[in-house]
Amino acid sequence: MLHKLYDWIDERLDITPIWRDIADHEVPEHVNPAHHFSAFVYCFGGLTFFVTVIQVLSGMFLTMYYVPDIVNAWESVKYLQTQVAHGQIVRGMHHWGASVVIVMIFLHTLRVFFQGAYKKPRELNWIVGVLLFFVMLGLGFTGYLLPWDNKAFFATQVGLEIAESVPYIGGDLKTLLAGDPEIVGAKTLARFFAIHVFFLPAALFALMGAHFIMIRRQGISGPL
Amino acid sequence: MQRGKGMKFVGDSRVPDKESRNKIPKDYSEYPGRTEAFWPNFLLKEWLVGAVFLIGFLCLVAAAPSPLEQQADPNNSSYIPLPDWYFLFLYELLKYEYAAAEYVVIGTVIIPGLGFGALLLAPFLDVGPDRKPSKRPIATGLMILGVAATIWLTYKSAAHVNWDERADYSVEAVPDVEIDEEHPGYEVFANNCLSCHGDSLQGNPGLGPSLVGIPYNEDQIKDIAQNGIGEMPSDQFDGTDEELNQLAEFIVSTNEQAAGEGEDSEEDSH
Ligand code: HEM
Numbered sequence: 001m002l003h004k005l006y007d008w009i010d011e012r013l014d015i016t017p018i019w020r021d022i023a024d025h026e027v028p029e030h031v032n033p034a035h036h037f038s039a040f041v042y043c044f045g046g047l048t049f050f051v052t053v054i055q056v057l058s059g060m061f062l063t064m065y066y067v068p069d070i071v072n073a074w075e076s077v078k079y080l081q082t083q084v085a086h087g088q089i090v091r092g093m094h095h096w097g098a099s100v101v102i103v104m105i106f107l108h109t110l111r112v113f114f115q116g117a118y119k120k121p122r123e124l125n126w127i128v129g130v131l132l133f134f135v136m137l138g139l140g141f142t143g144y145l146l147p148w149d150n151k152a153f154f155a156t157q158v159g160l161e162i163a164e165s166v167p168y169i170g171g172d173l174k175t176l177l178a179g180d181p182e183i184v185g186a187k188t189l190a191r192f193f194a195i196h197v198f199f200l201p202a203a204l205f206a207l208m209g210a211h212f213i214m215i216r217r218q219g220i221s222g223p224l
Numbered sequence: 225m226q227r228g229k230g231m232k233f234v235g236d237s238r239v240p241d242k243e244s245r246n247k248i249p250k251d252y253s254e255y256p257g258r259t260e261a262f263w264p265n266f267l268l269k270e271w272l273v274g275a276v277f278l279i280g281f282l283c284l285v286a287a288a289p290s291p292l293e294q295q296a297d298p299n300n301s302s303y304i305p306l307p308d309w310y311f312l313f314l315y316e317l318l319k320y321e322y323a324a325a326e327y328v329v330i331g332t333v334i335i336p337g338l339g340f341g342a343l344l345l346a347p348f349l350d351v352g353p354d355r356k357p358s359k360r361p362i363a364t365g366l367m368i369l370g371v372a373a374t375i376w377l378t379y380k381s382a383a384h385v386n387w388d389e390r391a392d393y394s395v396e397a398v399p400d401v402e403i404d405e406e407h408p409g410y411e412v413f414a415n416n417c418l419s420c421h422g423d424s425l426q427g428n429p430g431l432g433p434s435l436v437g438i439p440y441n442e443d444q445i446k447d448i449a450q451n452g453i454g455e456m457p458s459d460q461f462d463g464t465d466e467e468l469n470q471l472a473e474f475i476v477s478t479n480e481q482a483a484g485e486g487e488d489s490e491e492d493s494h
Binding site for chain 2: 023026046070078088091093099109114115121123127150152155158159162166
């Protein structure tokens with residue numbers, strides 16, 4: 001049945017090459033933890049991806065309840081946390097996932113760095129990787145404001161002051177993020193929400209796509 | 225590098241060099257060592273690792289509900305800001321004299337800029353052919369230094385935080401009491417005590433404790449309002465005896481109501 005379906009689609013679209021590109025490749029001995037336990041360090045990239053998937057899915061469910069305005073944001077989070085069935089689990093996954101993903105991306109960066117895997121010919125992938133790191137930090141920063149509790153508000157205020165201290169562009173940068181040169185308020189929350197759920201995820205997906213295409217194209221770096 | 229039947233590659237990647245492009249790369253089964261097919265053998269193992277990871281992660285989520293503090297109050301001037309833990313290093317860095325005040329650009333732009341800039345450009349700064357960490361001591365050393373500094377700053381910042389006091393910021397720390405703002409004593413409270421004990425008796429971290437669930441009767445509260453207690457200074461109350469009575473009555477009745485509610489909700493849960 002499945003085979004017939006596959007053949008039917010394949011006849012029209014010739015999907016076999018795509019399939020081969022995605023799944024049909026070798027896993028060399030030196031990255032396989034089944035053969036060398038120390039090869040678990042190669043798992044960190046995959047685990048980063050796994051937690052990212054958790055973040056995207058749990059985040060999608062959070063937006064079913066979350067209301068991005070300063071009157072309702074906090075109430076909606078509190079309602080989700082205390083009244084909605086499994087709301088606490090979904091919020092918990094997104095909350096702890098945000099920390100775990102930073103740990104994983106950090107460990108992944110260290111493994112790539114200490115193995116010298118960023119050297120020729122993988123320079124470009126390293127740069128894409130560091131950009132991914134920045135995007136992740138940006139997601140953490142913008143997401144922290146969204147519950148609109150005291151912690152969120154005052155940390156964001158500090159963050160915006162840091163942005164403001166940048167020479168020349170600092171003031172504009174702060175206004176761009178906060179929506180106002182002085183006030184951290186309704187506009188700030190709306191902007192952070194937009195950045196957190198549209199702008200940065202778009203950048204994240206584009207960069208991850210580039211990252212994975214480059215990995216498949218070049219294969220994993222050889223043993224040290 | 226020479227591999228296979230005269231195949232030349234760019235470094236050790238699978239991208240063939242110019243001359244040997246467009247030839248079919250060799251099958252993975254011809255790779256040396258105990259090479260395994262990604263599909264389905266290796267993917268199955270990856271899923272097992274993923275499942276174990278997911279179980280551990282869900283245990284964490286179930287064991288530690290994510291925190292929520294009281295609703296943002298921009299006028300709360302005593303609140304001590306705290307960023308998420310992975311920004312603590314920057315937060316701590318800005319406390320150093322030469323990274324703060326008129327030097328703040330050093331702390332916010334120059335030091336992080338150099339650090340992350342070097343990270344971004346690592347492949348062009350460390351251009352030697354060697355990959356082993358021991359064969360590129362400068363890169364390795366700088367990275368260890370950077371990681372150690374980040375961990376140290378994060379640790380120092382977290383050690384400063386008074387976690388017990390921060391627990392008062394949480395929503396759970398607010399007892400569920402209805403504040404009767406119509407009560408004549410409320411206005412007296414707002415004028416004399418609110419600055420330290422909060423607008424709904426919830427307390428104000430660092431200034432004064434919550435006044436919900438205290439064991440005092442009206443006379444004792446009148447005494448505390450005039451003579452202070454422990455760290456609370458004396459003469460906080462300023463007004464007539466009539467107002468003092470209203471104030472004490474307000475605090476006690478709010479406490480009685482809170483205690484009554486506690487019993488109710490216990491009954492509900494049976
Ligand atoms: C969303 C974040 C990221 C995801 C999902 C991700 C995923 C992956 C995966 C699955 C691999 C295959 C090897 C492995 O798992 O170790 C990989 C390799 C690689 N990653 Fe990442 N990564 C991310 C961020 C980064 C960052 C922050 C850097 C560096 C600053 C980086 C640099 C690299 C490089 C250079 C390789 C090739 C390594 C080699 O061939 O040995 N990546 N990445």
